[in-house]
Amino acid sequence: MSDPITRLNAALEGRYRIERELGEGGMATVAFQWTSPSGPNPAS
Numbered sequence: 001m002s003d004p005i006t007r008l009n010a011a012l013e014g015r016y017r018i019e020r021e022l023g024e025g026g027m028a029t030v031a032f033q034w035t036s037p038s039g040p041n042p043a044s
Contacts, residue, residue: 005031 008018008031015035022030 004029 005018005021012018017034019032019034022032024030
């Protein structure tokens with residue numbers, strides 16, 4: 001089974017690219033992503 005970031009990137013189909021996990025706790029995980037093609041944007 002692949003890691004969660006690989007699965008998320010496959011599900012997002014190029015619209016966004018998850019770079020790395022920033023943290024997690026409770027019921028959420030926060031990740032850094034790039035919005036394609038406009039450049040970097042942090043997202044949670």
